[in-house]
Amino acid sequence: MNRYKLTIDSLITIDDSGMPAAPTIRQLIDKDVRTLYNRDKSKDKSMYIKECIVIYYLGDPKSPAKQTGFSDVECLKMAIEQADLPKNYVPDTLVLKLIRRYYEENITxxxxxxxxxxxxxxxxxxxxxxxxxxxxxxxxxxxxxxxxxxxxxxxxxxxxxxxxxxxxxxxxxxxxxxxxxxxxxxxxxxxxxxxxxxxxxxxxx
Structure with missing residues (x-):
């Protein structure tokens, strides 16, 4: 059995129309991911997707920001630009936890x-x-x-x-x-x- 690992593909599911789909069973059994998803009450889950982009840019060793050698501050700036978040956006405790998890589960x-x-x-x-x-x-x-x-x-x-x-x-x-x-x-x-x-x-x- 393949071991579950937190990746961008396990955070976001996209349907055939290009819109965020309902969470998969794998996503739902992850408490942190489920909490992040459920707290976004919008129909299109736009904030969930934006925060997943932040998690990816700061947590994935293979993200463009990490591969450029950026610091966490620079990674966040790039993530904010790519996700179209407010410039003063600051990741909260849950997002920071998922960033740490993502990084530790994927770095060697x-x-x-x-x-x-x-x-x-x-x-x-x-x-x-x-x-x-x-x-x-x-x-x-x-x-x-x-x-x-x-x-x-x-x-x-x-x-x-x-x-x-x-x-x-x-x-x-x-x-x-x-x-x-x-x-x-x-x-x-x-x-x-x-x-x-x-x-x-x-x-x-």
């Missing part, structure tokens, strides 16, 4: 390594962008003597961080290979590995 040790490297790459790229913007502004306006040492230091930081990228990309590829091996091993042992149809298309190859 090899997956954690991949995620940490992705976050590192994302942060390095962010810092390089910020420093480059500052350098461009400074170079365009002219460098005074009192800013020369600081400017050279910024250039050194960019160069040092840029040199880290090739080795991090190599580590990322190795980590992804380990992750695939881990999945294949689980499959060979009869495990139920769900390869979601909503895997991020923008994951780093």
């Amino acid at each position: 040790e090899a997956g954690r390594v991949v995620e940490n490297i992705l976050k590192g790459l994302h942060n390095i790229n962010l810092s390089i962008d910020v420093i480059n913007s500052k350098l461009t502004e400074r170079l365009n306006t002219g460098i005074t003597d009192d800013k020369l040492a600081e400017t050279l230091n910024l250039i050194g930081v960019v160069n040092a961080q840029s040199k880290e990228l090739p080795s991090m990309l190599k580590r990322l590829n190795e980590a992804k290979e380990n992750l695939m091996y881990e999945k294949e091993t689980e499959l060979s042992r009869g495990g139920n590995v769900i390869l979601s149809s909503m895997d991020a298309d923008n994951s780093i190859e």
Whole structure:
């Protein structure tokens, strides 16, 4: 028997017309999912779907946000945009619980390594962008003597961080290979590995 795992496919059922369908038996026997579904009293269950999108973006290791190496704050911002939620939306206790469950039920040790490297790459790229913007502004306006040492230091930081990228990309590829091996091993042992149809298309190859 396949082990039930919390995934986007186990949160939302869509009928032939593209509308949310009644919960499946599998969804109904999950107390947290049932509570989330039942508290949305609207006919089209629009809020339920929106909060499932939030759960997916923050909880699924394969979501576009996670595959970009985003922090939880950045993941939430992307989820809010995609779900068309108010910008000040804050997940409540139930949604946070489902996010934690989703993540813990789908992440693996090899997956954690991949995620940490992705976050590192994302942060390095962010810092390089910020420093480059500052350098461009400074170079365009002219460098005074009192800013020369600081400017050279910024250039050194960019160069040092840029040199880290090739080795991090190599580590990322190795980590992804380990992750695939881990999945294949689980499959060979009869495990139920769900390869979601909503895997991020923008994951780093």
